[in-house]
Amino acid sequence: MIPAAFEYYRPKDMAGVLSILEEQGDDARVMAGGHSLIPMMKLRMADVPHLIDLQDVEGMSGIDLGAETIRIGAMVTQHDIIEHEPLASVAPILREAALQIADPQVRYMGTVGGNVANGDPGNDMPGLMQCLDAAFTVVGPDGQRDIPARNFYEAAYMTAREDEEVLTTVTIPMPIGGYAYEKQKRKIGDYATAAAAVQIVNDGGTCASASIAMTNLSDTPIYSEAAGAALVGTSVDDAAMSAAVAAMLGDIDPTEDNRGPIAFKKHVAGVILRRAIERAWSRA
């Protein structure tokens, strides 16, 4: 569990980061909290001859609450999310989800940017960001662009971000309605057996909109447009929830692992989603 030798860089600004990335190409990688990357390096599953630590880069650790959007710097930690009262009051789902990630020690180090950039289907924030219809701002040699979370994930560890681009900001439209992040895991510190993020709007007893995303049930997070659509226009009764679950099951594609066989995961995904919808609706 000892990584291969690597060069360590700690630039002070984004220009410095980009120039190393350009120079070293594939051999360089940025590191945020290091709590996904370092384990991979120790297992020698990730080979990173040039490691660029983002800790000292200015301007990546802010949380800005605007009228219509929330902007979270990539280096904001999961712990920061939990502690930020104004954020928790406008977007409580972020705290509810962050509290279910790993354990306090990991959350002190792990960042939002690292969690969404990593591309591990087990990470909780990608599904969460898809549910919230967030956009990821990346900068690279050709400048800056925004990529919607719902288009970001291509396969396990494959994302729309180019190798020489750095993710700087996550922008979330101000969420409305009820929310829930529901996760089943084997123990503290475990990735999800199944997790569901739900944000739902109640307009006089009728569901006006619903957004649903699932975690660790495919090789990418799954934004299930059909599941959300199944709730819209209903009173979110049993039949509507069954329809949403059925739609979601059509979108996920879990594989068997130590957490259990496919049939179990599908069943639990349904149960978890139903509970998430019920809780979100009760808060809507």
Next chain:
Amino acid sequence: MKDEVTSRDDRIANLKGMGCSRKRVEDARFTQGKGNYVDDIKLDGMIFGDFVRSPYAHARIKSIDTAAALEVPGVLAVLTAKDLEPLGLHWMPTLAGDKQMVLADGKVLFQGQEVAFVVAEDRFAAADGIEAVEVEYEELEVLVDPFKSMESDVVLREDTVDEAGKLVDGAHGPRKHHNHIFTWEAGDKDPTFEVIEAAEVVAEETMYYHRTHPCPLETCGCVALMDKVNGKLTLWGTFQAPHAIRTVVSLISGIEEHNIRVISPDIGGGFGNKVGAYPGYVCSVVASIVTGKPVKWIEDRMDNLMTTAFARDYWMKGRISATKDGKITGLHCHVTADHGGFDACADPTKFPAGFMNICTGSYDIPTAFLEVNGVYTNKAPGGVSYRCSFRVTEAVYFIERMIEVLAIELHMDAAELRRINFIKKEQFPYTAALGWEYDSGDYHTAWDKALKTVDYDALRAEQAQRVEDFKAGKTRSLMGIGLSFFTEIVGAGPVKNCDILGLGMFDSCEIRIHPTGSAIARLGTISQGQGHATTFAQILASEIGLPADSITIEEGDTDTAPYGLGTYGSRSTPVAGAATAMAGRKIRAKAQMIAAYLLEVHDDDVEFDVDRFVVKGVPERFKTMKEIAFAAYNQAIPGIEPGLEAVSYYDPPNMTYPFGAYVCVMDIDVDTGVPDIRRFYALDDCGTRINPMVIEGQIHGGLTEALAVALGQEIAYDDMGNVQTGTLMDFFLPTAWEVPNYETDYTVTPSPHHPIGAKGVGESPHVGGVPCFSNAVQDAFRAFGLRHTNMPHDHWRIWKTANELGLHG
């Protein structure tokens, strides 16, 4: 004088002797990061070794090319079996009478097996060197199923067949097949079968006690230093039995035993993982001999989980017979034991399946028969006793499941079935059908106390209501009531039938009283977190009348400690604790003569009173132990040698038999398979209680490891022999979050043959806890027709049980 105004109770309290919840003296250093573990040892010029390990579970090694590795900066040497062979060290004896490859000799038998040892200036260079060693493997058919292994043509171990193709006898008798290690029987086969076949009621069940691992927080490791000038080898390491390691190292290396010093520094948990000898020790010693430098080897977590000392892996088939009223008449147990590639179990020699023959449990079962077959497969070696005394966990799990299955067969309450079959108080000492003589017990009292405390009848009523509500669609949660009553067998053991590699399993204590009335005592055991420095000082305090705070306890250095067989199998208190009391009594006997001389009376005219000898009938005439100690060194006493020291080697006349009654109440989410432990009650009877707080700590730890094993902790392999659970992400190690509140309770039934009546407790909660957690899960589904389902009860397996019973609609 101060003494005169101090009451007798104050004097007793001042000793902090037996029965006192004295704070652990070890904790000051552990909680401040001042422990000294093997990886804290840093010596001048120290270098590091680590292993190239096999990615395959079964393969022939075609070639090993070390040239590129030797080019890696910092790499000093690469050892392979070829280098060890001239020294006769490419194989080593196991504690079970088998032998094990130190480095792969032509083939590998399990994933992670040691193939080459890379020695380098630091561990980073060693890691790079490992990457650069090129090994060419030819994959062979993998056998991970012991039943298939026993039928396969594939010969796993070439030393099981001779040139003529005939089977070679194993360490415990003839083989039935080339992949068969031993058959071990206890009890009477024919009479047992007759009783079972003629019985009114018979329950049968097959259960798999899955493979798991002790997983101590600190992994295994050592530092070896061969001093070429004085010819002395010093070996620091995570050894649960330092003296046994010294003797084994001497026997296999040929270095004379006085030239070997083995030191166990602080150890961060053992649980059986650190009893055996591992290739890392041998390679470190060889590397130090070759380089003349101190060599350190430390396992990482994956090495530890994948290669050193698994536990359990027993396939157990049982038949239990009874009358219609539930009186048990006979028990038959048949075990297929998966030992992996080498038989490296750490059991007393005469017990290749440990004390599995305690499987009649706490019940008066007139006839019984046990057969255990050990089998080789392509899995890691081990078979150690994970927080238990030699396979007692397997035995207790077996009988506590068979009782539940019999209760189902009889349509009877499982608590009642236990009650009517318990060995009665007046039957002790009780000789069980499989041979053991239980020293003492009062099972009915313990059971009644447990059931009353948890209000068992109310729990059953609540459970019945829950079943109705479930059937009516009002809830998706079921309730399980887990019961277990266990009898442990600890304190191995009487030298007449207990030895390991021929080393008798006595233990020892040596005491030196200092002139000013403080003392040091050294023992043949070694604490790995049990708190020996605290509790052994308490035994002595009560025996010799000096405060526990004035007594240093030292263990683990073979140059200073008396010979002993170490700490595992809850043997420290039953054996070394007894030696401590006996040595203390020798001190007291001499002190009595000194006191009598000082008080100018006859020896018989003084008597011991807490911390002093008093003239009988004249309490104001006394000499304190402190005064006596000073006199022992500084006053010429006719006919008495100066000094105050004693040593005792204690060969126990029998094992001790702690017992306990546990109840677990659990709610199970039928839809997700998630269990929620609502209540856990543990009553333990470990005889005389030395330190109630330490006992409680041991019980919390043992129960937590029981929870782990029952609810998810396993070493799982795929069909190719790949370990599926090699990191703590997948190998379940519970945190405070997963652990319920434990309610502890006790009764006290002293051991009649132990000098202070103590029985040992460190492992009881694990032994009794595993069946209790498992029974709770299984009991939740009893109303829906479940008889038995195998552990570990992780979410998906619980879900699967519910699914197969049709509970998901």
